[in-house]
Amino acid sequence: MSDEQSRADAIVQGDRRALAQALTTVERGGQSARALLRCIPAGASGRVVGITGAPGAGKSTLTTALAQEFRVRGLTVAIVAVDPSSPITGGSLLGDRIRMYDLAGDSGVFIRSMANRGRYGGIAAATADAATLMAAAGYDVILLETVGAGQSDVAVADVADTILLVEAPGMGDEVQSIKAGLLEIADVIAVSKSDRADAPATFQQLRALVQMQHPSTDAWEVQLCGVSALQKTGIGPLTDALLAHQQWLIQHPYTPRAMHRRKSSLHRAIETQLFESLTQTASWVQAQHILASDRQPDTDALAQMVLAAWRTTP
Amino acid sequence: MTAPAHIRVLVAKPGLDGHDRGAKVIARALRDAGMDVIYTGLGLTPHMIVEAALQEDVDVVGLSILSGAHMTLLPKVTHALDAAGLGHCVVVAGGIIPSEDAHMLTHTHGVDAVFGPGTTTDEIITFIRTAVAAVRAQRA
Numbered sequence: 224m225s226d227e228q229s230r231a232d233a234i235v236q237g238d239r240r241a242l243a244q245a246l247t248t249v250e251r252g253g254q255s256a257r258a259l260l261r262c263i264p265a266g267a268s269g270r271v272v273g274i275t276g277a278p279g280a281g282k283s284t285l286t287t288a289l290a291q292e293f294r295v296r297g298l299t300v301a302i303v304a305v306d307p308s309s310p311i312t313g314g315s316l317l318g319d320r321i322r323m324y325d326l327a328g329d330s331g332v333f334i335r336s337m338a339n340r341g342r343y344g345g346i347a348a349a350t351a352d353a354a355t356l357m358a359a360a361g362y363d364v365i366l367l368e369t370v371g372a373g374q375s376d377v378a379v380a381d382v383a384d385t386i387l388l389v390e391a392p393g394m395g396d397e398v399q400s401i402k403a404g405l406l407e408i409a410d411v412i413a414v415s416k417s418d419r420a421d422a423p424a425t426f427q428q429l430r431a432l433v434q435m436q437h438p439s440t441d442a443w444e445v446q447l448c449g450v451s452a453l454q455k456t457g458i459g460p461l462t463d464a465l466l467a468h469q470q471w472l473i474q475h476p477y478t479p480r481a482m483h484r485r486k487s488s489l490h491r492a493i494e495t496q497l498f499e500s501l502t503q504t505a506s507w508v509q510a511q512h513i514l515a516s517d518r519q520p521d522t523d524a525l526a527q528m529v530l531a532a533w534r535t536t537p
Numbered sequence: 538m539t540a541p542a543h544i545r546v547l548v549a550k551p552g553l554d555g556h557d558r559g560a561k562v563i564a565r566a567l568r569d570a571g572m573d574v575i576y577t578g579l580g581l582t583p584h585m586i587v588e589a590a591l592q593e594d595v596d597v598v599g600l601s602i603l604s605g606a607h608m609t610l611l612p613k614v615t616h617a618l619d620a621a622g623l624g625h626c627v628v629v630a631g632g633i634i635p636s637e638d639a640h641m642l643t644h645t646h647g648v649d650a651v652f653g654p655g656t657t658t659d660e661i662i663t664f665i666r667t668a669v670a671a672v673r674a675q676r677a
Contacts, residue, residue, distance in 0.1 A: 231668060239591060239592065240591055240621075240622060243591055243592050243593065243594040244594055246594060247542060247545075247594045250542075251542050288621060309568060309569070309571075312568070312569050312570065312571045313543070313571045314543070314567065314568040314569060314570060314571040314572050314573065314574070315568060315572075315573045315574065316565065316568045316574045316576055317574065317575045317576065318562055318576045318578075320576070320577045320578065320589065321576065321577060323577035324577075324578060324580070327581070327585040327588065327589065328582075328584060328588065333592055334589075334592055334593075335592055335593060336573075336575045338573050339542070399558060488676055
């Protein structure tokens, strides 16, 4: 049996250490990551909930509260918490575990922090692979908490089955929310910090907005929930809404969104493999030397040179 | 082409100890040195620390302790790391730890280094880089 196969088997059998090490492997990427992922059986039933929203909206706190609620309902939970990498040093300070204190010590919960490595869109390159591994390990629900997202950080829609958008009260007028972007990809919207006095106004604005959606018979109707992780209110109905969406997905596997996700998955695979094979050509190395010695290189011409050499590589 | 893995460090405060300024300074310095730092916050039991180290697959466990309970808590962490198959983790401790205790911790309880007040962040970074490189070379 190959080394990758025995690692994959250990993950499927629920070996937490094997899962943790495999997550490091996919984070590093490359051949060994793909060899391992090829050994992971498809068809795991775990569903991925992407949790996104602005910095400070309450994603980590809500993620923790949701994980607790899923546990009460007898479901196991894995969490990928993505935080930004430094654009200067490449280092990162991953602090989502601080707010996940209450989950520590529960063997039905697995938490992994991940740096985004400068990737835009709110997630890391390896996030989709990480979710695949966690599902293979048998976790029922995979909560994917994004970097604090801006209005157009919608990449999470490419990897999650269900998108939960967390909106804190008092973040701007209604026009902020009718802009394109984050709100369009939401399946469920949670108004966080609902214990605050300005929460009802935000809730009303979002409700008006959700009702503006084009009515169509086979579309999912976006659910809106007010929650307070502090007072532990609204978590039950929010969990119901998330589970309802997952049921709906099972009944509607060919929606445009589902198709889009499958396309993105192919896209990512091609991108990774293509880039990796490009970096193994001699002209790639040559291009790196030019970048190091030429202050204003013609990058278009360089790209053409690399691609031309790659095409003739057997 | 696979990039060399970033050094992953868990920074934790075991036990009942509310002073996290030092841990935050270290976490920030290690981040600036290009490491991935998982900061867990206050009040962790040895079991919680080891479980986090396992899930995060870290190279280093950094423990900050100013409560005086270091002789009780730190050996519990290192022994639990060994029991969980994480004996390869480099364990560094910082805080108010008398030198005779530091000697005990590093010589009989599996702590790799104890850094007291006055240590520069550069010393800590250099120690971690060297120790992790040695462990990785050994395991490769």
